[in-house]
Amino acid sequence: MSEASASAEPIEPLAASRAEIERLGLESYIETLDEQGFVLLPPEVADPGGLAPRMLESILDVAERRSGHRPDLDGGSSHVDFKVGNPFIENDSPWGEMVKSLIHEGPVFEEAMMNPVVLALVTHLCGYSAILSSYSALVKGPNKSDFDFHSDILLPAPWPDHALVCNATYVLTPFDREHGSTVFVPGSHKWGHGPTVAQSKVDEHPDAVAIEAEPGSVFVWHGNTWHGAFHREKSGLRVSTPILFARPYMRTEEDLFGNVSEESLERNVERFAWITQQGISYGWANHEDALKRSPRAFEYMERYAEAMDGIPRLNPMDYEGDLING
Numbered sequence: 001m002s003e004a005s006a007s008a009e010p011i012e013p014l015a016a017s018r019a020e021i022e023r024l025g026l027e028s029y030i031e032t033l034d035e036q037g038f039v040l041l042p043p044e045v046a047d048p049g050g051l052a053p054r055m056l057e058s059i060l061d062v063a064e065r066r067s068g069h070r071p072d073l074d075g076g077s078s079h080v081d082f083k084v085g086n087p088f089i090e091n092d093s094p095w096g097e098m099v100k101s102l103i104h105e106g107p108v109f110e111e112a113m114m115n116p117v118v119l120a121l122v123t124h125l126c127g128y129s130a131i132l133s134s135y136s137a138l139v140k141g142p143n144k145s146d147f148d149f150h151s152d153i154l155l156p157a158p159w160p161d162h163a164l165v166c167n168a169t170y171v172l173t174p175f176d177r178e179h180g181s182t183v184f185v186p187g188s189h190k191w192g193h194g195p196t197v198a199q200s201k202v203d204e205h206p207d208a209v210a211i212e213a214e215p216g217s218v219f220v221w222h223g224n225t226w227h228g229a230f231h232r233e234k235s236g237l238r239v240s241t242p243i244l245f246a247r248p249y250m251r252t253e254e255d256l257f258g259n260v261s262e263e264s265l266e267r268n269v270e271r272f273a274w275i276t277q278q279g280i281s282y283g284w285a286n287h288e289d290a291l292k293r294s295p296r297a298f299e300y301m302e303r304y305a306e307a308m309d310g311i312p313r314l315n316p317m318d319y320e321g322d323l324i325n326g
C-alpha cells in the first residue's frame with residue numbers, strides 16, 4: 001500500500017504537500033509559519049496520541065543510563081547552572097544538557113519523528129527529500145545564561161528564502177519565559193541574515209516572542225528564523241526534543257547512513273529509511289566504501305520514491321523525469 005496520503009494523482013510535489021496539509025487541517029498553521037517563521041501547534045493537533053509523557057520518561061531513562069544519575073525533574077538539582085565542558089562556553093550552558101542521538105533510543109522517538117503532522121510541516125519547509133540532521137533532547141535546569149539569538153542555518157549570508165534546515169521541537173514540560181522558554185523574532189526568516197552581536201540579546205529585542213506551551217505541544221520553525229532562549233528562573237527541569245531536519249545536500253549533524261538498526265528500518269515505513277539518511281549516496285570513506293554505499297543508497301531512494309507513488313523526485317540523474325525535485 002502506498003505511503004502517500006494523496007491518491008496517485010497529482011504527483012507534483014508541491015500539490016501533494018498541499019493536499020497533505022489540507023487533509024490534516026493544518027492550513028492556518030502553515031499560514032502562521034510562512035508569515036512568522038515559526039508556529040506552535042497545541043497538543044490536540046500535534047500529539048493526539050499522547051506521546052509526550054512516554055518521550056519524557058524515555059529521555060530521563062537515557063540520561064540516567066548515560067550519566068549514572070537520573071535527572072531531578074521536579075527539583076532541578078541535577079542541572080543547576082549545568083556546564084557542558086566546552087571551552088568556548090565559559091558560563092553555565094544556555095541550553096542545559098544535550099542528550100544526543102535519540103533516533104537510536106527506541107520506537108517512541110521514531111513515532112514522534114514520523115508524526116504525520118510534524119512531517120507535513122517539515123515537507124512544506126524542506127520538501128519530501130528532507131532528512132534528519134539531529135535528534136536530541138535539551139534538559140535545562142535553573143541557570144543564569146540566556147541563549148542568544150541565532151539561526152540554525154550556519155551558513156554565511158546572504159541566505160536563500162527557502163528553508164535549508166528546519167526544526168520541530170516537542171515540548172515535554174511547561175514552557176514560558178520563567179521556565180526558560182525558546183524565544184523567536186517573528187518575520188526574521190525573511191531577512192536573509194542572522195543577528196549581529198548587538199541584536200542577539202533575547203531580553204533586549206523589542207519584537208521577541210517567547211513560546212508559551214504545555215507538554216505535548218510542538219513548535220516548528222524555518223531554519224533562517226532568529227531564535228534563542230531565556231534562562232530558567234523556576235526550579236525543576238525544562239525538557240524538549242528539537243528534531244532538526246535538513247535538505248539532503250546540507251551537512252548533517254549526525255551520520256546515520258548504515259548506522260540505524262535493521263529492526264527500526266523494518267518496523268517503519270520507507271520514508272523513515274530516507275529520513276534517516278539510508279538513501280544518501282555521498283559521504284563514502286574510500287573506493288571500497290563507495291562501491292558498497294551507492295547501490296544501497298539507490299535502493300533505499302527507489303523504495304521511498306515507489307512507496308510514495310513517485311512524488312519525491314530524488315534522483316538528480318533521472319533525466320526521464322521533469323527534474324522537479326521533491
Ligand SMILES: [Fe+2]
Nearest residue numbers: 150151152227
Ligand atoms: Fe538553534
